[in-house]
Amino acid sequence: MPISPENFKFIQDFARDTAAIVMEPGKEYLAETRLTPIAIQAGFKTLDEFVAQLRTNRNGTLFNEQVIDALTTNETSFFRDFHPFETLKQHILPSLIEQRAGLRKLTIWSAASSTGQEAYTIAMLIRENFPELKDWNVSILGTDLSPTVLAQARQGAYSQLEVNRGLPAPLLLKYFTKVETKWVLKDEIKKMVEFRQMNLFKPWPILPMFDVVFIRNVMIYFDIETKKVILKRIRQCLQPQGCLFLGTAETTLNIDPEWQLATLGRATIYHNRPALAVAA
Ligand SMILES: C[S@@+](CC[C@H](N)C(=O)[O-])C[C@H]1O[C@@H](n2cnc3c(N)ncnc32)[C@H](O)[C@@H]1O
Structure with missing residues (x-):
């Protein structure tokens, strides 16, 4: 699902303020692919509707954890890099x-x-x-x-x-x-x-x-x-x-x-x- 420029800016600020994660301009696809499953699961029809909900709940915990989880990369392995x-x-x-x-x-x-x-x-x-x-x-x-x-x-x-x-x-x-x-x-x-x-x-x-x-x-x-x-x-x-x-x-x-x-x-x-x- 596509994300509007304004809502992408909100997600960029949210990731930076919450976890110091920098999402460069041009990484809209990342926000779209990672947040769409959460939006769908929560019953939203568009990503923009989902982000609108996130905006009203800026200081709450509803979805915040899931969003940060989705935006971070958890890639790891045993003996990584040996x-x-x-x-x-x-x-x-x-x-x-x-x-x-x-x-x-x-x-x-x-x-x-x-x-x-x-x-x-x-x-x-x-x-x-x-x-x-x-x-x-x-x-x-x-x-x-x-x-x-x-x-x-x-x-x-x-x-x-x-x-x-x-x-x-x-x-x-x-x-x-x-x-x-x-x-x-x-x-x-x-x-x-x-x-x-x-x-x-x-x-x-x-x-x-x-x-x-x-x-x-x-x-x-x-x-x-x-x-x-x-x-x-x-x-x-x-x-x-x-x-x-x-x-x-x-x-x-x-x-x-x-x-x-x-x-x-x-x-x-x-x-x-x-x-x-x-x-x-
Ligand atoms: C790519 S993994 C690295 C895992 C492991 N250190 C390794 O090298 O295999 C990055 C981890 O950093 C965590 N992370 C991202 N931002 C963080 C922050 N601000 N504070 C603490 N952990 C954070 C993520 O949740 C994720 O699990």
């Missing part, structure tokens, strides 16, 4: 384990975690490769804006198609149980991850200091000012020796000079730039 997880396994975790041997505590954040594959990939990787962490306090936090993806993440239930994407067969057999048409993660992995709703664009809740932050394939949808704010906030909740992973199409370069970039294994990681030593 190299960041190899670097985590080969370099980052061994070094953190050495540094944190006294505290025996590790804190990892999968921000914009979508349906949970990234957070659970980290959990399985730890369970498989670092048995010594079994009696450490290891917390993995997954956060996302969308209650729909968070609900699936908390269930840890995935379709055949979802487990076919990136998950090695031995891990599927070891950590999942087939329940009817779904593959459900076993509790031993599920209980390693906590999922919380969090909008990166709104004030952040109090967060722990993280050793590792994954925030991948979400900032590509934001404008530069929003990226700057988010990168600064991440610096503030990252341990001095901590590291950040971004998506392959994302970088801190020309956005936030306080980040230092390094190639470790075949992945790019980002550190807080160490404060300059003050000359005596």
Whole structure:
């Protein structure tokens, strides 16, 4: 169903103000294809009638969640891009384990975690490769804006198609149980991850200091000012020796000079730039 220019402008503003998502001019087709099913399901005859309803309900929750869900891309997979997880396994975790041997505590954040594959990939990787962490306090936090993806993440239930994407067969057999048409993660992995709703664009809740932050394939949808704010906030909740992973199409370069970039294994990681030593 077509959308009028005025209503497309409203949807652009709505996506930006609610979730920082930039919908470029010319992306009318995106609004049309993604919002039409919601409009039809809600009994509207045209998309413009549906948007008119949305306008009158600007501050309510009726349809707002569904609209943001429809406008965001939830694409994810187990071991997405592979190299960041190899670097985590080969370099980052061994070094953190050495540094944190006294505290025996590790804190990892999968921000914009979508349906949970990234957070659970980290959990399985730890369970498989670092048995010594079994009696450490290891917390993995997954956060996302969308209650729909968070609900699936908390269930840890995935379709055949979802487990076919990136998950090695031995891990599927070891950590999942087939329940009817779904593959459900076993509790031993599920209980390693906590999922919380969090909008990166709104004030952040109090967060722990993280050793590792994954925030991948979400900032590509934001404008530069929003990226700057988010990168600064991440610096503030990252341990001095901590590291950040971004998506392959994302970088801190020309956005936030306080980040230092390094190639470790075949992945790019980002550190807080160490404060300059003050000359005596
Ligand atoms: C493409 S997925 C990325 C998933 C995962 N990080 C990965 O790389 O595979 C983007 C996710 O960002 C979430 N998202 C979009 N805007 C957000 C915001 N303002 N705050 C928090 N999450 C947001 C979406 O709901 C979606 O689940």
